[in-house]
Amino acid sequence: MDVTKTANHVASNYINRDLSWIEFNWRVLEEAQDTATPLLERMKFLAIVSSNLDEFMSVRVAGVKDQLKAGYGKKDFTGFTPAHLLKRLMKRTLRMVTEQYKTFRDITRQLAKEGIVFSEYAELTATQKKAMDAYYHDIVFPVLTPMAVDQSRPFPLVHTQSLYLAVVLLKEGDDPEDEPYFAIVQVPSNLSRLIPVPARTNSKKQDYILLEDLIKQHIRTLFSGYDALAVNEFRLTRNADLTLNEEGAEDLLEEIEKELRRRRWGAPVRLEVQKGLHPYALEMLKEEFEFNENEHIFEIDGPIDLSYLMKLANALPNHGHLRFSEIDPVYPEEFEVEEDMFTVLRRKDVLIYHPYESFEAVDDFVTEAANDPQVLAIKMTLYRVSGNSKLIEALADAAESGKQVTVLVELKARFDEERNIAWARKLEQAGCHVVYGLVGLKTHAKITLVVRQEKDMLRRYVHVGTGNYNGNSAKLYTDVGLFTASQSVGEDASSLFNEITGYSAPVHLKAFAVAPTTMKDRLFDYIRREAKHAREGRPARIVAKLNSLSNKEMVDELYEASQAGVKIDLIIRGVCCLRPGVPGLSENITVRSIVDRFLEHSRIIYFENGGQPEVWLSSADWMTRNLTRRIELMCPVMDEQLQQSVIRILQISLNDNVKARELQSNGLYRRVAAGEKEYRSQFEAMRITSWKEPSLRM
Template structure:
């Protein structure tokens, strides 16, 4: 086997491979059809974010004339070319899969129809829908000398309209106009069924608008109508040092984000040449153009698939989260946690236990204070309501709200204002650092002394994503963890000299060094002939120093098993470099989100939960948390969870030295870790 030219995989090329694994789920015939449609939607949403953040950043470097190679050996221009080629290939494959899924759905009686195939009865119904609902919302925008090219919003769907007049000379340029497809309306329009048919039929909203386009341009002849969509640079550029009010500064940046520089233009196949010329000239986009053979922006398929719950066989079997049995036997959560630490594994166990913990604290007269970090919160959060209730009842409530949680900024601003009105002490974190740690501290008076109760999680305090992501939560009253939790909040909310953490590893102060020392300890065990083994589960691994440290450990004889769902810049299995390292990725119905780290430690096993991926931003530019699990029984549960992942031979793909992923194949019985984990006895015993 030839040794790769670079010891590292490029981060952005690794991300493309991750999104390809999502696409493979849409292509998997073993997945139900409507779930395959959802995976197609996720591919589109992922690409939108990738283009608006990562590719936008690369294009900024190119415009600035930046030519330095990154640690994987790529210049911005060279990387951009490879990314565009691979993205183009992926989009072509995505739409081929889309057509395959549509054919499968049609066999099940779910059909998207071209308008010309509708019956007279159906046409009458959709025409009424256009007249009553769609037409009043539309705004035609002509472009001429008196009406400049309109500001187009990012990731919105538009129609370019080429128009002519009667007896117009051939040499005269046609008229150009734009119509926005209103995102406030559903993209798919249900059509009344045909006589004696049980099929569910739909048309696309843009097709309906095109049918009636002449209603918007009376007196003109329609020459061509074509869909297009613009993606703009969405990265926030904040001057936090100079921002007197971070809340207001972020609100201003969010308004500017809608009009960031164009990054990508998508347009329908066969677009009129004059329309494409106008768009390219006005948007100043010579490159990064994608001709799409199908409906633009397949993210609408997520809502579409969810609108058809009656087709049970076309969805995954429902998994109902169970309430954790430790809390199910008692009305007093604090009494349970005093007696034993409790581990909760979402989505197999209910997030309601976390909401109940905060609600019980809010209602308990013996609770004096509640402190909590909020990064991404759901639309109707019981947690926020409980925190507000606690503050209104006179408790000390401190909430660290991260305003810079990408694409959730507006929602977090709304929660921050609501909590402030209720009397909570709202803190927006530290300048230059995102607060990404997930922790809740409850201080309770018990028989004249104060006791601290802590919840530490690997995922956000969000009841919606807790049904879709796999995450771990730990409830504990351990005094060392409680003391560290108090110190952490003091550092974030006030002036505090550096604290010597007893249990936690905290970024950016010492988490990386703590991990390095734990890895070095495994190296020492290997050198002494003792068992040396590291298992780490995370979303992404891209920090060069961390990768080099793992390479050192591999060369020292430490067995390393990594479960990295997304980006992985480490090359496993390279002789003389990483021959003791195995990397797998699992993409399945739930988003693998938990961060769990295991060290064999010569037989004295240690397990940690963390909010941090092993990326440079997590280790150096965020407030992150790594918490030990002291209870041996819970450590065993977490090792069981890791072992389930490592034994997966249905959805696991293994990273090869060349940066590609291949399905795991072995002669063992089929094991799909997410389906096994729903039987809680498997990992709790």
């Protein structure tokens, strides 16, 4: 293969995974900058940039720092050593944060014109200050705890991603040249970060003040007898990756609970400080967190951590013109009948496309199964569940009514561990059999199996999906789900659950491909089959819609297929390590990313197969962790009409010329050139009243 000189200044056929992720977060930031997007929606995108960066720093950057600490200096397959990569990541991220806060200032100026004003305490009227003073003394002050740092009181534990005030003090009457005192104050996370201020007289504007600003104005109430020389905000990000000894853990649930507590002491990764932080405070923080270099210290010109903007954007009343119009998900037409869902599924498979079609159909499927006296067993995987899940209630009801209910709860779902522990305990109390998966593997497959007694036989009904069983995210993420009573799918579902919950050896599956055992090899076989079709002059094409592509072997297989003449269109929202459009290597491959109102989350794979197309739904991205370290599921769509529905979803994505960006061979993205008519895939999807209409061939 030819080696290409890239914009990353590294000779490589591959784009670095972490640098690719930063490009993705830039695309999210571009949505916050897009003046065609409603103002409060731009604010949400700005909050998402912050939340994304928090996870990236606490997991990915933390991992690179761990490699450095361990003395690991080898290059990865993209040509980067950990030291080189870390410098690039921090430099690129800092540029992004600078641009993010420029965008924040622009959005707040626009919001002020709409009567939503972010004020400082000094800008308030006397009446407003009086109201805020009362709020501080009645609500805020009782919650605050000043924590001094001196010889008798060591530096207190600083929680990851919590906001603090660094306070530099001088005792009243002391010489200003004396060494100052130092203390920190945690800004309470259980109080609203943004406080609404009573309206000014004869004004329709709504003022807001930040909680930390209010505390700073009243800092003397916490340190009587001292003068505050400076009060500045700071925020620490720690390594949040769990390190589990699953082999030695007698109780995985207890082991994860212990590790969650240890997360509070994770190694420092990033320190965000308010611009103009007092030099003495900076030295105290650098010494405590062992930051010898400034590259891990981000000076923030504005409020630290903009994720609070999400709550504000969702909570503001009477500003509908600043938001996207509400979407009303359609209930799947196949289930809008008098018959029960099982009767419908005996006739035909049913496909649903979220958020355009309602997740209530999934809730109803499990609820009907729970209430149906003919249902003997329900088996289900849960990775991330919403806080008020109807599914949990239905599963608990089913168990209490005597049905065999088995739930595989993935305790290691990152940052949802505590919630999933709570669900696991609730389900166990209701009488469900709760399983925590296999040692060393996360269970990421999304599947529900219902076993029903019908006359003199048992029939299996299955739902498989590309996304989590989470009713809240189903309103915000695009995902596809398939309901079927197919015998082969049902038998495979039983085999899969038996393998996960018991000692069953992997069996030959008729319909499914499952990671980590068969999926990768099956995908490679299909990609090579397309290459063979191309070499022999038959129709050959691959279209894959995924969140991420970072597995080197998979990239190499796609390169080989491209060189054989296979046309490959990849729709990848986030990370992509494949470098498209390189002569002699990947000139037959295009990669596009769509970032818009909803999070593109569905995983769909299409193989032309010499004119006999195959369509698959999958829980797995093409990342090493998905293909080798997780239990993942890939399920065929066998009904020809439903195949056409899935192809239609792919076609709509490929036609987008408003929110689609195309990956260039240099690793950067540029917007797809708009045609004579704008085509915005998500808005087009919202206009479609039925996904069951036939589509054109790919």
